[in-house]
Amino acid sequence: MFFAIIFDMDGVLVEFRIDYMRLRRDIIDYLVSVGVPRSLLSIEDLVFTTIIKGISFLRRKRHFSKEDILRVLKKCNCIVESYEVKAAMELSVRDDAIETLSFLRSKGVKLALFTMNTIKVVEIFDAKKRFTHLFNVVVARKGTQILKPNRTFLASIVRELGAPVSKTAIVSDSPIDIVPARELGLTTIMISRDPERIRKARPHMLFPDFESFKEYIFSLYSESA
Template identity: 25%
Template sequence: MTAGVVNGDFQHVKYMNDNLVKLTTIIFDFDGTLAALNVDFKAMRSGVLERIRSRGLPTEPFENLFALEMISKAREVLSVSDLSQAELFSNEAFDFIRGIEVTNAREGRVFEGVPAMLLALRKRQVATAVVTRNCRDAVKTTYPDIEGHVDVLMTRDDVNRVKPDPLHLLTVLEQLQADPRSTLMVGDHPMDISAGKAAGTLTAGVLTGSSSREAFLAAGSDLILERVTELTPTHTGDRPDNRETAC
């Protein structure tokens, strides 16, 4: 059963076989989905690699990983011989990337229409959450009112494993007592799509980040949106031309 478009009152996802599932919960990514942060991932990865090198580890096994996965893998390797040094490395590396995130967050901005959309969803009794690999300080620097606009804010500081591990989403679903079958995961990266699928939710890719329409199609996204505010109760009538169905 393949998901299609969001219909006029936005609360339903129309399946290609004409079944309707009412959305009770929407989970959003943050960076690139609800806000523009322009995090310097190149500097982040370079700095983490330098800290790995300073511990006497070869950097080659880490070079194709994201920064968070670099830290996790290096900590695991270091803990085999010295757990205390592994902890020191992990704390130092996380402090480093948190500094970059918060600095970049000061220049970030919430996308136009996002607060109004979130408040409209709440008015319609649709539960909302944000699931992000970013730290809480950075998210709240860019969007100070976020915890008043969503039901759950789940940053990497709040879980042991972050997306694409489905535990990140499953923790939110459990906290909200939400059914994944009537939940939509919305994000700007194929990672968000794979995390949603692994957690059993519907998925929507949004094109306000760095990922292409083709990347979302390849990931099997149920919906592809130009911007997250297309998920708004003010939409009526036919589907806009720029809102695609991933079949």
């Protein structure tokens, strides 16, 4: 039984599909255009890892002011958000996710939504099918803020929920969430069929799809009624 559950949005509550390779290329091309050496950047890195590398390089350049750095960050965020918004317009929240969240709320479980997408993207999903009202806490990206992987942000969510770590779980399809959550002491629940992701994450509990996770939740809380 969990006092609180933190849900990742992408890949768990919604099937969010972005052409990440194209997005990474666009970010790299832009950073190169403002003076970052292409050799410093890799198409294999996560988008925000690439942005961090680029900004770190630019900060060491004497003629780059704080205003210049903010301008570059703003442009990077615009590029990322354009991809996110386009993907969000084509998708909506899963019906069984709404059902599961509603069921958990009815059992008194506190819920948090934790996503690397911007609040604008969350609002687009919410306009299609209201779901944010089911969460006690919603944490979304502001600009190029780095939320994941970040154990500090997870710890702040747990505190805001007023939940003991030992009674809090996180549900995600990515090692980026699972690894820091496990280090923090949360119960980690992974929804994935990807052997490599599973190997990297080493979750406490594993489900191949949301349907099987839903069955577990309904069984767990129905038995305790």
